[in-house]
Amino acid sequence: MRKWLTVISAIMLTGSLLAGCGGKEPGTGTSSNKQPAGKEVTIKIMNFKVEIAEQFNKLKEEYEKEHPGVKLQIDTLLGGDDYNTQLKARFASGEMPDIFANEGYNQMDAWLEYLEDLSDQPWIEHEVDIAKEPTLRDGKVYGMPVGLEGLGFLYNKDLFAQAGITELPKTLSELEAAAQKLQAAGIEPFVNHFDTWFGLGFHNLNNAFAKQPDPNAFIQGLNDGTASIAGNAIFQDWTKMFDVVIKYGNKNALTTDYNTQSTLFATGKAAMNQGGNWLQPVIDKLNPEMNVGILPMPINEDGDLNDRLFVGPANNWVIYKDSPVKEEAKEFLNWLVSSETGQTYLTKEFKFIPAFTNIKAEPADLGDIGAGVLEYIEQGKVLGWHWSKYPNGAAPEFGASMQKYVSGKIDAAAMLSEFQSAWDKMKSRK
Amino acid sequence: MKRWLTSQPMQQSVFLGPALLVYAIIMMLPFLLGIYYSFSDWNGVSSQINGVGLQNYKTILTDDPDFGRSLWFTARFTVTVVLLSNVIGFLIAYVLSKPLKSRNVLRTIFFMPNVLGGLLLGFIWQFIFTRSFSAIGQATDIGFFNLFWLGTENTAFWGLVIVSVWQGAGYLMVIYIAGLTNVPSDLMEAAAIDGASGLQVLRHIVLPLIMPAVTICLFLSISWAFKSFDLNFSLTQGGPYKSTESVAMNIYFEAFKSNRYGLGTAKAVIFFVIVTIITMIQVSITKKKEVEM
Numbered sequence: 001m002r003k004w005l006t007v008i009s010a011i012m013l014t015g016s017l018l019a020g021c022g023g024k025e026p027g028t029g030t031s032s033n034k035q036p037a038g039k040e041v042t043i044k045i046m047n048f049k050v051e052i053a054e055q056f057n058k059l060k061e062e063y064e065k066e067h068p069g070v071k072l073q074i075d076t077l078l079g080g081d082d083y084n085t086q087l088k089a090r091f092a093s094g095e096m097p098d099i100f101a102n103e104g105y106n107q108m109d110a111w112l113e114y115l116e117d118l119s120d121q122p123w124i125e126h127e128v129d130i131a132k133e134p135t136l137r138d139g140k141v142y143g144m145p146v147g148l149e150g151l152g153f154l155y156n157k158d159l160f161a162q163a164g165i166t167e168l169p170k171t172l173s174e175l176e177a178a179a180q181k182l183q184a185a186g187i188e189p190f191v192n193h194f195d196t197w198f199g200l201g202f203h204n205l206n207n208a209f210a211k212q213p214d215p216n217a218f219i220q221g222l223n224d225g226t227a228s229i230a231g232n233a234i235f236q237d238w239t240k241m242f243d244v245v246i247k248y249g250n251k252n253a254l255t256t257d258y259n260t261q262s263t264l265f266a267t268g269k270a271a272m273n274q275g276g277n278w279l280q281p282v283i284d285k286l287n288p289e290m291n292v293g294i295l296p297m298p299i300n301e302d303g304d305l306n307d308r309l310f311v312g313p314a315n316n317w318v319i320y321k322d323s324p325v326k327e328e329a330k331e332f333l334n335w336l337v338s339s340e341t342g343q344t345y346l347t348k349e350f351k352f353i354p355a356f357t358n359i360k361a362e363p364a365d366l367g368d369i370g371a372g373v374l375e376y377i378e379q380g381k382v383l384g385w386h387w388s389k390y391p392n393g394a395a396p397e398f399g400a401s402m403q404k405y406v407s408g409k410i411d412a413a414a415m416l417s418e419f420q421s422a423w424d425k426m427k428s429r430k
Numbered sequence: 431m432k433r434w435l436t437s438q439p440m441q442q443s444v445f446l447g448p449a450l451l452v453y454a455i456i457m458m459l460p461f462l463l464g465i466y467y468s469f470s471d472w473n474g475v476s477s478q479i480n481g482v483g484l485q486n487y488k489t490i491l492t493d494d495p496d497f498g499r500s501l502w503f504t505a506r507f508t509v510t511v512v513l514l515s516n517v518i519g520f521l522i523a524y525v526l527s528k529p530l531k532s533r534n535v536l537r538t539i540f541f542m543p544n545v546l547g548g549l550l551l552g553f554i555w556q557f558i559f560t561r562s563f564s565a566i567g568q569a570t571d572i573g574f575f576n577l578f579w580l581g582t583e584n585t586a587f588w589g590l591v592i593v594s595v596w597q598g599a600g601y602l603m604v605i606y607i608a609g610l611t612n613v614p615s616d617l618m619e620a621a622a623i624d625g626a627s628g629l630q631v632l633r634h635i636v637l638p639l640i641m642p643a644v645t646i647c648l649f650l651s652i653s654w655a656f657k658s659f660d661l662n663f664s665l666t667q668g669g670p671y672k673s674t675e676s677v678a679m680n681i682y683f684e685a686f687k688s689n690r691y692g693l694g695t696a697k698a699v700i701f702f703v704i705v706t707i708i709t710m711i712q713v714s715i716t717k718k719k720e721v722e723m
Binding site for chain 2: 084085088091109110111113114195196252254255256392393396400401403404407409425426428429
């Protein structure tokens with residue numbers, strides 16, 4: 001009896017092993033089950049936004065009703081950090097999704113050879129300009145923007161009123177004055193989460209790159225060695241804004257994580273935090289009654305330069321080139337942005353700010369923050385997102401230097417020169 | 431009965447073959463592939479793999495202070511954790527091998543942290559350090575709890591040490607208990623009759639006799655501490671400012687987040703060599719101290 005058990009379990013173990021290795025060759029796993037026409041096909045989608053997981057499933061039902069024979073299979077993974085790691089794991093095991101997300105720019109380098117060229121798709125003519133750049137490579141379009149997102153300081157309108165702030169701050173000194181008023185009224189002005197490099201190296205520091213007279217030329221200059229961060233006036237101004245955020249912020253910011261920060265802000269424990277319209281679903285869940293708005297992040301006294309939000313495409317849908325159902329996948333993406341049902345889902349259910357001119361979004365559908373961002377977009381008062389243009393691995397270094405600065409280990413000049421050396425070190429690595 | 435069925439080579443391949451095959455596919459193949467990738471510029475997904483010779487190793491040795499820093503952190507962490515977890519594990523085992531009424535319950539309790547996974551532990555302890563400690567600190571005004579836990583280099587380091595020791599000591603305790611129960615009681619009695627004090631018995635009789643357990647425990651705890659990743663990942667994320675980034679985490683970030691798989695595997699190869707050398711030295715030293723009964 002025992003013997004047989006051992007033999008069987010040994011066989012099963014070896015068997016599962018072989019099964020695990022079976023799909024190792026990229027592509028073969030999926031291309032082998034090519035479907036003959038007329039039969040049911042399944043499009044595998046890897047969703048990166050946990051906030052819209054439920055809504056996406058409703059959309060799936062609608063789509064399957066309208067398109068008999070096409071099934072959607074949606075896997076939702078938390079976006080950002082772990083998404084790309086997961087994607088690599090699926091790629092290596094031959095389980096590559098047909099539609100997945102990519103942030104564009106440098107993030108696209110690794111995947112470029114596996115992406116389907118979408119240049120001939122009908123939605124391109126409606127695409128807004130700021131959304132095009134990330135996935136444009138050698139004149140070809142590789143991705144469809146998911147939606148636009150705006151980044152700035154979120155603020156609690158009720159707490160601002162309580163502190164007697166009538167004029168929204170547009171410059172750094174006004175921001176500091178507002179923070180002082182809040183403090184005087186017994187309200188914590190900022191709640192920061194400095195525990196990870198993500199919000200620092202990406203979102204916060206983007207400010208200094210975006211406010212360069214020509215950000216792309218500046219980044220090019222950093223790569224050529226003709227420009228430098230250390231002596232740059234905009235970067236020096238940015239450190240002053242960083243000072244204000246630190247000075248009027250929660251004391252334990254270095255151990256405050258994203259969830260804690262969002263909770264503190266949504267429950268009215270602090271008046272401002274760095275964030276964007278992606279936080280709307282979280283706030284709706286924690287405190288649906290909250291009056292919230294979005295402010296620009298001023299770094300100096302230049303009113304025109306500072307009264308701008310940072311707006312970029314949240315992410316882009318891309319299609320796996322070797323997918324057996326890539327035509328169906330293209331059709332799905334096209335349906336998403338051109339059909340009435342798809343458009344309604346994008347704005348009303350997902351609450352995305354559309355990246356296409358033929359989709360109209362009602363401010364009421366988007367929620368308070370989205371409406372605020374939309375206003376800035378319509379007035380053209382926007383700057384870009386540049387962190388995907390940093391050399392690979394530079395952002396964590398930036399974040400670490402900023403954490404050192406927050407803890408008082410280094411001064412502003414040292415922080416800027418650390419940025420410079422991180423950039424130089426990372427750009428030279430292949 | 432056919433002769434060849436019972437022959438030595440046949441027996442060997444039937445009994446060892448499957449295990450060897452599994453070992454070769456799961457351990458050896460990835461290991462050799464890793465060495466191969468360490469000489470390339472592969473980014474993890476590309477179909478293009480270019481050999482770059484020793485370039486990756488050169489980068490690590492000449493132009494990567496982060497790797498050196500994480501190695502130094504890992505070394506300090508390993509020494510502290512190995513010392514503390516073995517001392518504490520042994521002391522608990524020593525006490526719990528005495529005839530106490532509640533010893534089975536206590537053994538279970540001390541072993542329990544080991545059952546929980548490192549990731550989970552990290553998240554739980556993060557909450558304890560950042561929320562519970564500060565709440566206790568506010569209520570009692572005890573300095574220890576009012577430290578800025580996980581927010582400074584030192585508290586983050588000691589936070590990691592505390593959790594690792596708390597987690598690992600229970601496991602080592604089990605091994606030490608097994609060692610202690612094998613110490614013949616007639617020897618102890620004889621020593622006691624000869625007038626040896628408790629400490630003398632411990633030092634001259636118990637310790638030499640449980641050296642095999644010490645060898646295993648040291649080996650285990652050294653390799654755990656060196657390779658620590660999950661706890662590190664969930665408790666501090668390497669922060670603040672990368673001061674608690676273990677080598678395993680540095681490799682992971684390089685290979686999977688920065689898309690430099692070649693460089694990451696080169697780091698892993700260097701790390702492998704270091705860990706191998708250290709554990710080999712440790713095993714050969716402690717082996718010599720073992721006494722045959």
